[in-house]
Amino acid sequence: MRTTPRLLAIFLTAAVFTSCSRSTEKNAHASENQTAPVNKHIDVSEEARKKSGIELAAAGPAVLRQTVKLNGKINTNEDRTAHVSPRFPGIVKAVGKRLGDTVKKGEALAVIESNESLQSYEVKSEIDGTVIDKKIALGEFVDTGRNIFVVADLSTVWVDFSVYRRESEKLREGEKVMIKAEAGREQIESTISYVSPSGTESTQTTLARAVVPNPKGELRPGLFVEGSVVVEETPVPVTVKASALQTFEEKPVVFVADPKGFEVREVEIGARDEDNVEIRSGVAAGEKYAAENSFALKSQLANSSGAEE
Numbered sequence: 085m086r087t088t089p090r091l092l093a094i095f096l097t098a099a100v101f102t103s104c105s106r107s108t109e110k111n112a113h114a115s116e117n118q119t120a121p122v123n124k125h126i127d128v129s130e131e132a133r134k135k136s137g138i139e140l141a142a143a144g145p146a147v148l149r150q151t152v153k154l155n156g157k158i159n160t161n162e163d164r165t166a167h168v169s170p171r172f173p174g175i176v177k178a179v180g181k182r183l184g185d186t187v188k189k190g191e192a193l194a195v196i197e198s199n200e201s202l203q204s205y206e207v208k209s210e211i212d213g214t215v216i217d218k219k220i221a222l223g224e225f226v227d228t229g230r231n232i233f234v235v236a237d238l239s240t241v242w243v244d245f246s247v248y249r250r251e252s253e254k255l256r257e258g259e260k261v262m263i264k265a266e267a268g269r270e271q272i273e274s275t276i277s278y279v280s281p282s283g284t285e286s287t288q289t290t291l292a293r294a295v296v297p298n299p300k301g302e303l304r305p306g307l308f309v310e311g312s313v314v315v316e317e318t319p320v321p322v323t324v325k326a327s328a329l330q331t332f333e334e335k336p337v338v339f340v341a342d343p344k345g346f347e348v349r350e351v352e353i354g355a356r357d358e359d360n361v362e363i364r365s366g367v368a369a370g371e372k373y374a375a376e377n378s379f380a381l382k383s384q385l386a387n388s389s390g391a392e393e
Contacts, residue, residue, distance in 0.1 A: 141375035
């Protein structure tokens, strides 16, 4: 049978469409494989988990905090500090207290012999507190204009923060502040009690202050601290600790615990703060996951994936 040029063109067009269709299907399948969710499992015994230091926690609601970072310094509470001076000029006959000593209100700090009456009198503390400064020595002459003791009630302290101009606009009295005194210790929660209406010319900063309880005396005046002022709080229904989130195959994952070990779950994340990350999908409230040392699981997962390849 003779094939006409017109019929031949029809056959060639059909072949091209079939080839393109197959190529399109192949690319679609490849695209589906590329976006397929991570679905892997890591076998880990309970003993191995504990040895690796992998700690579990349950996913659940939390309040995410938007914060402003500040540097601060611990100072004595000047409202609870007494500067002690002699009532009459004279010679120091006795010194009863040293730096760091605890004193009660009305307790004698020193004995001075008056130059006018030649009678000795006691210099007493005006408050309960701790001697934080002492400028007096036995046998020396002291005058009424000189502070010979400073006594401070250290059951509360001031934490003074230096706030730059761009940050001061966000601060208000009454806002919550989380204070980190040193690494490894829990943060202390307080509130901003005072924001200075003026700034410091040399540093271009404003003073913000928090009055912080110090019942154990762990906050020592003169030491520096870090502060995070909470300027916004947002409650979310499902969160995990920020340390739990890992990346595998360029996707965020969480290691969810099961009886045999951990399932690698791809998750959709939302808002976050320093401590927690919002989970929009992938982990349900109440499910237990690797909260600490999850990087050990990621390392094991990467090694096993490399072996399979």
